[in-house]
Amino acid sequence: MKAIFPGSFDPITNGHLDLIKRASLMFDEVIVALLTNSSKQGFFTLEEKIILTKKAVADIKNVSVISAKDELTVEVAKRLHADVMIRGVRSVKDFEYEQEIALINKQLAPEIETVLLLANPQYSVVSSSMIKEIAKFGGTIENFVCSEVQQALLRKWAEKD
Template identity: 45%
Template structure:
């Protein structure tokens, strides 16, 4: 039986921290499904279709990774529908740990058959957040070392070379 993991997130944009987490998860599981979701509390920079294309290109070298747009349903329900036995979550710091532990407890209550696997972020990427990447890129800062090359190009296309307020 294949070991399937679901890595859900808004990925707006997909960063090198996300990519590192996916690469590591792809070594632990037979199949990793990245579910690009919409966070209703945030205003997205990229459309769902753009996020899917960017993540697919960034993870193309990982044959056991698939990218989908998550339907409007509970994450654990979607995980069950694809046969996933684990949810992958990246943790950068204690604030992430505290936040993720509460979600993991709720998910365990809803679906005891699904484990949450926390992968601690590589120290090179622990300070990165998608919000911070967007902020720096909007003001013309160089984020090329912090995101995959295709995402860097997409950010430049969105913001141009001039800073935006």
């Protein structure tokens, strides 16, 4: 079975990595798809996110990374012949949002299932937005992201100052 794990990954966090690793044990192939989120302003460029994400998942054999710009997630999943779309859920608020997306996607592509994976408690409060904010003000982020992402965030904020 082939699964797609879509997101903006701006940047990829240890919470994302935990979900990807768990999904890699459940499915034959997991494709991490970096997609456009029109409701968010990107911090990293698409190229930077691809590099960081590939480095973060490099040791997971059945995981690959792709990007798709300005395309519906469900259309990307169809094009890749994915059986499943994986989504992470950290809270009740996430669940409600993901449930709505899953129901719409089911109407658009009935052949593709959505699997919601619950975040491990240690990552349930971790979000890319919070990580960027902590890094911006010099806080410690080493427990939330891999070292490559930590270095990239620090460089990026230094460039903006």
